[in-house]
Amino acid sequence: MEIIDKVIAKNGLIFAFLFVGFVMLFSFLISKKLLRNKIPGVAIAILIGLALAFTGNKKGMADIPLFAGMAILGGSMFRDFAVVATAMSADISKIKQAGLAGIISLFIGVTVTFSLGATIAYFMGYTDAVSMTTIAAGAGTYIVGPVTGTALGASSDVIAISVATGVIKTIFTTIITPVIAKRIKLDNPHAAVVFGGLIGTTSGVVAGLAATDEKLVPYGALTATFYTGVGCLLYPSVFYLILKFFGF
Amino acid sequence: MKIYGVALLAACFLVGKLLGNLLGKLININSDIGGVGFAMILLIASSIYLRKKGWLVPETEKGILFWSSMYIPIIVAMAATLNVKAAVSGGFVAVVAGIVTTFACMMLLPVLSKIGKNDTSPKN
Numbered sequence: 219m220e221i222i223d224k225v226i227a228k229n230g231l232i233f234a235f236l237f238v239g240f241v242m243l244f245s246f247l248i249s250k251k252l253l254r255n256k257i258p259g260v261a262i263a264i265l266i267g268l269a270l271a272f273t274g275n276k277k278g279m280a281d282i283p284l285f286a287g288m289a290i291l292g293g294s295m296f297r298d299f300a301v302v303a304t305a306m307s308a309d310i311s312k313i314k315q316a317g318l319a320g321i322i323s324l325f326i327g328v329t330v331t332f333s334l335g336a337t338i339a340y341f342m343g344y345t346d347a348v349s350m351t352t353i354a355a356g357a358g359t360y361i362v363g364p365v366t367g368t369a370l371g372a373s374s375d376v377i378a379i380s381v382a383t384g385v386i387k388t389i390f391t392t393i394i395t396p397v398i399a400k401r402i403k404l405d406n407p408h409a410a411v412v413f414g415g416l417i418g419t420t421s422g423v424v425a426g427l428a429a430t431d432e433k434l435v436p437y438g439a440l441t442a443t444f445y446t447g448v449g450c451l452l453y454p455s456v457f458y459l460i461l462k463f464f465g466f
Numbered sequence: 467m468k469i470y471g472v473a474l475l476a477a478c479f480l481v482g483k484l485l486g487n488l489l490g491k492l493i494n495i496n497s498d499i500g501g502v503g504f505a506m507i508l509l510i511a512s513s514i515y516l517r518k519k520g521w522l523v524p525e526t527e528k529g530i531l532f533w534s535s536m537y538i539p540i541i542v543a544m545a546a547t548l549n550v551k552a553a554v555s556g557g558f559v560a561v562v563a564g565i566v567t568t569f570a571c572m573m574l575l576p577v578l579s580k581i582g583k584n585d586t587s588p589k590n
Contacts, residue, residue, distance in 0.1 A: 242538075267546040271551075274547075278546050357564055385552065403575070424537070
């Protein structure tokens, strides 16, 4: 037993490959045999992933030493590397066609999220401009939240709420995207570009699109990756000043 | 050789990240702004160029396609390493704000998708 632990501890990433491989196999079997492909295997695998995250705390299941390698495999380095690679199968003419819609959707997404987020924060008892902006920023992405909160000097519990809001957004997007994709006509590259700009959480968008239709992933990722930047730019400056202007 | 493809991908990735971080520095936010987006555009552009030159052979391409097919397992690993407990215990505000804002933006998709959609020929 001790030797097994030692081998796995020293080869965490390799063990993560094996483990995720099993999760994928298991998910696709369930999808095929039990659900007759009604729910895609990818969606089941992601849901199993989320469920497994409850076994740990800050780093999900990677908090368990045996699964520490999962944090490397699922970390931002590998994630971004693989997402960039998906660009190989993207059609440049479709990106060009959707370019303007993508940029517009970025700004509309950030603005709508701010207005709604700040309003919700206000009605739930966070009535000062700094807290309202920070919580709304978290509803952008879980990176925009703390960046904005730190810039404005928000209290640490408000920053924690903003991070939680962002993670909820990621999880919600992951689960709900394949469910409502048809209803919101998310079935072509053009819509995926706009979707990425509107929602912005790269991990949620990529996971949600993967569970919907793998071909759409590069298109959504392309715009989503600019969202955090636009958010970090607008929240602590323009949006905060707007709230101040209205007397909060 | 496959490694040429992986190396090309790595080059685009690093240059893209560099651009993203430089842009962040430029507007005084110490984070990566659109690095992945820049890297994707670079990869698309360079693969078009190299294909024209006849240098992008299928074997090289396989090096990139391998990583492209790895993103789903990577996303599963990412999902398993999210701080879900904190997200759930972040309180009611976090849950309401996170879900309502996201849902509202999703509902805007059919409207915004129409922009530039029916133009078969580009304007201006």
